[in-house]
Amino acid sequence: MTAIVGPSGSGKSTLLYCLSGLEKSVSGLVSLLGKEITQMGVSELTRFRRRHLGFVFQSYNLITSMTVEENLALPFTLRGKRLPRQKSDELLRYFGLEGQKKKSVTLLSGGEQQRVALARVLLSDVDIIFADEPTGALDQESGAKVMQVLKSLAVDSGKTVVVVTHSDEVAGQCDRIVEVRDGHVLNADAEGGARA
Numbered sequence: 001m002t003a004i005v006g007p008s009g010s011g012k013s014t015l016l017y018c019l020s021g022l023e024k025s026v027s028g029l030v031s032l033l034g035k036e037i038t039q040m041g042v043s044e045l046t047r048f049r050r051r052h053l054g055f056v057f058q059s060y061n062l063i064t065s066m067t068v069e070e071n072l073a074l075p076f077t078l079r080g081k082r083l084p085r086q087k088s089d090e091l092l093r094y095f096g097l098e099g100q101k102k103k104s105v106t107l108l109s110g111g112e113q114q115r116v117a118l119a120r121v122l123l124s125d126v127d128i129i130f131a132d133e134p135t136g137a138l139d140q141e142s143g144a145k146v147m148q149v150l151k152s153l154a155v156d157s158g159k160t161v162v163v164v165t166h167s168d169e170v171a172g173q174c175d176r177i178v179e180v181r182d183g184h185v186l187n188a189d190a191e192g193g194a195r196a
């Protein structure tokens with residue numbers, strides 16, 4: 001689990017977008033799971049992203065015209081598959097959202113929407129999760145729960161989690177901290193608070 005930290009406007013989100021193939025960098029290369037994604041064409045990259053990468057953003061990136069369950073089903077629909085309903089119901093129960101699945105996501109609180117976004121990532125069983133200030137819009141308690149889930153993805157499920165954060169507390173829980181300043185990485189090799 002890696003934290004990306006740095007002042008506002010320093011390039012944290014840009015770095016995350018380049019790492020996850022959402023944005024093209026003008027130089028350098030990005031290698032994920034042994035594949036150089038900077039060499040991939042658009043359709044290969046899209047397939048790779050759908051299969052292996054998950055995203056959690058500050059603004060939840062849920063489809064507001066859909067219900068909770070439809071949002072969870074989206075990554076499967078895009079792959080021509082069906083939502084695994086039992087697993088999906090289990091996750092909704094875990095997140096305390098079991099009564100909400102037929103509701104439009106716009107009727108949910110911020111904390112609930114972020115948990116739907118997380119449930120969607122968990123359900124799609126990707127290898128790498130990129131999170132851009134996932135607790136930024138949440139109260140402390142909801143934020144702590146979201147971080148707990150991200151951490152357990154790394155610790156219990158062996159996933160790679162890359163999280164952009166302003167919070168020293170969040171960064172301190174990560175295995176590694178990457179500091180960004182004025183568009184440059186200061187300390188790519190630094191160890192995080194887990195050791196300190």
Ligand SMILES: Nc1ncnc2c1ncn2[C@@H]1O[C@H](COP(=O)(O)OP(=O)(O)O)[C@@H](O)[C@H]1O
Pocket residue numbers: 006007008009010011012013014015182183184
């Ligand atoms: N390495 C870079 N080279 C060129 N432009 C960059 C670089 N890093 C960031 N920027 C630009 O700086 C601005 C702020 O970056 P952003 O990633 O949104 O910062 P942060 O997420 O840290 O607040 C954006 O307009 C982005 O395009």
Ligand SMILES: [Mg+2]
Pocket residue numbers: 012013014132
């Ligand atoms: Mg940002």
